[in-house]
Amino acid sequence: MSARPFEAVIFDCDGVLVDSEILGLDASADYLRRHGFSWTREDLVRLFTGFRDDVFAAKLTEAYRALHGKTPAPDFFEGLVETRRARRHLLKPVPDAETALKALQEGERPFAVASSSRTEYLTGKMQRVGLYDLAAPHVYSADLVAHGKPAPDIFLYAADRLNVEPEACLVIEDSANGVRAGLAAGMTVWGFLGGGHVFAGHGERLLEAGAHDLVEDFKAFLSRLDGASPDPQR
Ligand SMILES: [Mg+2]
Incomplete structure (x- = not known):
């Protein structure tokens, strides 16, 4: 051989x-908790890493609908993106x-x-x-x-x-x-x-x-x- x-x-x-x-993972979990989700940072890694933006947004929208019975407002996503972006210098x-x-x-x-x-x-x-x-x-x-x-x-x-x-x-x-x-x-x-x-x-x-x-x-x-x-x- x-x-x-x-x-x-x-x-x-x-x-x-x-x-x-790992960047902003705790902050993202906090942000999502304020919007009713109970995911830990481990859950976020398991559920959402490795996806293209469009797929990530679709998965999160689906979870939001399941929880709140409605589509999230655009500023929901903007707030989440900003949570990470604010830490990019790290x-x-x-x-x-x-x-x-x-x-x-x-x-x-x-x-x-x-x-x-x-x-x-x-x-x-x-x-x-x-x-x-x-x-x-x-x-x-x-x-x-x-x-x-x-x-x-x-x-x-x-x-x-x-x-x-x-x-x-x-x-x-x-x-x-x-x-x-x-x-x-x-x-x-x-x-x-x-x-x-x-x-x-x-x-x-x-x-x-x-x-x-x-x-x-x-x-x-x-x-x-x-x-x-x-x-x-x-
Ligand atoms: Mg990766």
Whole structure:
């Protein structure tokens, strides 16, 4: 059995490269509590991370209707967005993200970013934490494709731009929704647990979603990558 290495790595952005999912999480839970929801921050991560804006808004609208029997006013969403936006100056990279990207670059292993975040936000976040130039031009938003995750579109788009077959790509994802998208693209998916929003049971949920393996952080990712190869069984 000759092991063929992964030819490229495709990273999710939020909660993988940029530690954005934890940002404003307590404040968001407080905000939603003032609007009648009893979700904890763990619930918010479980229910809402990894979705494109439109899907997130639809899911939250549905929950609002179920609770209040009416559609939320526009300022309900604006208030929630502002809760996070007010904290964006606190945004940090996930520990060792830069080291990981530089190691791939030095090893001449291509990589891309494939995110549910809108292009303008994605670029801004990557720039703010100093990772944009390392990954550019291969920084791709689900704005570019018809369907957001869990559809495979954005991962297939990124693989195409890297000129690598999907089966030879390794996806690094922190959300169950993103894991499903990577699997639908025919890629190997490792669940990533290095973000600040990873609470008890997170890894189990990623495995339930179908992740082939879990990595605790970028040190584990780098040590595991050499010698790892696409599994023909999956
Ligand atoms: Mg994510």
